[in-house]
Amino acid sequence: MDAASVAFLRDVLSSTGWVERTRQLGLYLRATRSRGGLLVVGSPDEEPWHLAAHLNDEARLSGLDQLAPTLIRWSPPPGAPPHLAVGMDRVEAAGRGETVFVVTEQRAPVPLLERVDDARRTGATIIALDGGDPELESLAHDALSVPAKDGVFTFDAAQHLVSAAAGDVSRSGTRLIDRLARLAERITGPRVPD
Secondary structure, X not given: OOXXXXXXXXXXXXXXXXXXXXXXXXXXXXXXXXXXXXXEEOEOOEOOHHHHHHHHHHHHHHOOHHHOEEEOEOOOOOOXXXXXXXXXXXXXXXXXXXXXXXXXXXXXXXXXXXXXXXXXXXXXXXXXXXXXXXXXXXXXXXXXEOOOXXXXXXXXXXXXXXXXXXXXXXXXXXXXXXXXHHHHHHHHOOOOOO
């Protein structure tokens, strides 16, 4: 989906609340402190490589290195290039200043939930984009649940809007209050929405 398509989708969804929620999730992804500390993981049957590629593009275009993700794979094949060879043990090693971004339309399997819980306990920020998984959402600092059928707002559309929002430097805010909020998030972790 190109920038014009994303803009069109934002216009179509402008009165629904979905645009603001995807922007909020995109901003949460920026709380990651360093390049490679944004860990993008899906289910064993659904690797979010497409979203990871978009986040990598957004990191490059926006100059926000922390958006350059690490794609986590359940079973990286032997001999895979380094960017496609990172396994689930990386989620277990996640810590403060890193973000585990779980992207799955399916319910998260128990082994994923266990690893996410471990990462949360060691200080990683947990973000979820899911199809309605209360167990996963209970572990997340912020989550966006996309209903299976909601017109033009599909799971694929949500991924495009979130990645575009993450790299949208024009909306990042340069006001003092915005900078202070970002500083506070770095020190204490992101604010959990009410």
